Amino acid sequence: MMAQADSIVIVGGGPVGALLALSLQQNGIPFSMLEARAKGASHSDTRALALSDGSRLILEKLNIWSEIEGQATEIKSIHVSQHGGFGRTKLEAAEHKLPALGYVLPYGALTKALDAALDLNHVLYDAVATEVRQLPKMTEVFFKQVDIEISISSSLAVIADGGRSLEDIPIIKRNTKDYGHDALVSKVKTELPHANTAYERFTPTGPMALLPDGKSPESHVFNLVWTGEKAKIDALMALDDDAFLKALHLAFGDRVGQFLSTEKRNRFPLKLSTLKSVAIPHLAIIGNAAQTMHPVAGQGFNVGLRDAEALAKLLISVSSERWGSEQMLQDYQKQRARDARGSLKFTDSLLELFSNDWIGISGARGFGLGALSMFKPAREFLVSKMSYGK
Numbered sequence: 303m304m305a306q307a308d309s310i311v312i313v314g315g316g317p318v319g320a321l322l323a324l325s326l327q328q329n330g331i332p333f334s335m336l337e338a339r340a341k342g343a344s345h346s347d348t349r350a351l352a353l354s355d356g357s358r359l360i361l362e363k364l365n366i367w368s369e370i371e372g373q374a375t376e377i378k379s380i381h382v383s384q385h386g387g388f389g390r391t392k393l394e395a396a397e398h399k400l401p402a403l404g405y406v407l408p409y410g411a412l413t414k415a416l417d418a419a420l421d422l423n424h425v426l427y428d429a430v431a432t433e434v435r436q437l438p439k440m441t442e443v444f445f446k447q448v449d450i451e452i453s454i455s456s457s458l459a460v461i462a463d464g465g466r467s468l469e470d471i472p473i474i475k476r477n478t479k480d481y482g483h484d485a486l487v488s489k490v491k492t493e494l495p496h497a498n499t500a501y502e503r504f505t506p507t508g509p510m511a512l513l514p515d516g517k518s519p520e521s522h523v524f525n526l527v528w529t530g531e532k533a534k535i536d537a538l539m540a541l542d543d544d545a546f547l548k549a550l551h552l553a554f555g556d557r558v559g560q561f562l563s564t565e566k567r568n569r570f571p572l573k574l575s576t577l578k579s580v581a582i583p584h585l586a587i588i589g590n591a592a593q594t595m596h597p598v599a600g601q602g603f604n605v606g607l608r609d610a611e612a613l614a615k616l617l618i619s620v621s622s623e624r625w626g627s628e629q630m631l632q633d634y635q636k637q638r639a640r641d642a643r644g645s646l647k648f649t650d651s652l653l654e655l656f657s658n659d660w661i662g663i664s665g666a667r668g669f670g671l672g673a674l675s676m677f678k679p680a681r682e683f684l685v686s687k688m689s690y691g692k
Contacts, residue, residue, distance in 0.1 A: 314338075324419055338428070437584075440456055481573060490562075495521060503555075513527070577593070
């Protein structure tokens with residue numbers, strides 16, 4: 303099976319790939335999207351996505367936000383502190399004249415809304431990409447569907463599957479930094495309601511985040527992300543629920559009262575990974591396939607949505623003869639380089655600053671957090687960076 307020469311091929315039907323596809327569809331640009339999962343398989347995924355206000359604006363433009371807003375938990379304030387040290391800061395949406403600093407949304411709610419808006423005649427499900435091959439004037443993508451080998455070619459193929467298709471592309475080189483850390487994720491119930499507040503807490507084990515879950519501020523549920531060295535996460539995973547909740551309370555403190563219960567704990571490894579800067583004709587790489595970063599600042603997913611929006615705008619603005627050209631892809635890289643680099647540096651710097659116990663560093667961190675709470679321009683910079691990548 304071969305796509306039309308003027309059709310964009312998107313590998314990956316998660317939120318980043320689907321957002322690109324919907325942007326193209328709404329502007330009359332033909333596409334074919336390969337999704338490795340079965341139709342609707344992602345709709346029951348309850349993992350929490352942290353959406354920035356900038357991502358809300360992107361989804362509003364595509365008429366998607368109104369479909370998911372009822373399932374999104376607003377983050378009205380963010381409380382940042384460190385364990386065992388003074389100093390804290392609190393960011394407030396009202397201070398920055400924003401409806402919210404961010405939103406917490408189930409992954410499945412977003413993929414379901416995007417799928418409902420897409421013309422699914424252009425989506426191939428159970429299509430597992432196996433190879434991406436560069437040809438002189440196009441890219442050919444090989445995939446398996448029900449054990450049948452199929453290839454599809456295009457003047458532009460877009461990799462948006464988190465990087466699972468990159469290992470067979472020799473021309474792509476990556477810079478990778480293994481943190482040696484894992485992230486433990488779960489949902490926890492607390493004594494006090496979340497009151498639309500998110501918490502970022504830096505602990506000796508590693509940074510942790512509590513993200514409010516539930517439309518009502520009276521909800522007592524949070525999404526927990528607790529990162530740390532693999533051995534420390536091993537120890538936390540081995541605890542029974544009661545012992546785990548006690549360890550969590552010891553690290554987090556009393557701001558939400560006691561931790562009453564926890565759902566199943568899962569984990570995943572953490573790394574920083576970026577592509578070496580090279581424009582490959584007829585191939586674009588976006589989202590986590592292009593850059594993978596630590597979740598400490600909640601930047602990765604939002605950077606991916608901005609990738610998809612920028613690429614869609616560029617494809618809409620140029621003639622189909624230029625799709626996939628080296629010049630077009632160089633233009634895309636220039637547009638996205640500052641945001642991606644800045645977000646990676648911002649995230650990595652936070653991790654370096656708050657994930658060590660050098661002598662004297664705790665006091666310096668506390669002073670910095672205290673100064674941030676008193677210096678409005680610094681808070682404005684931080685909110686702008688987290689919300690819009692600026």
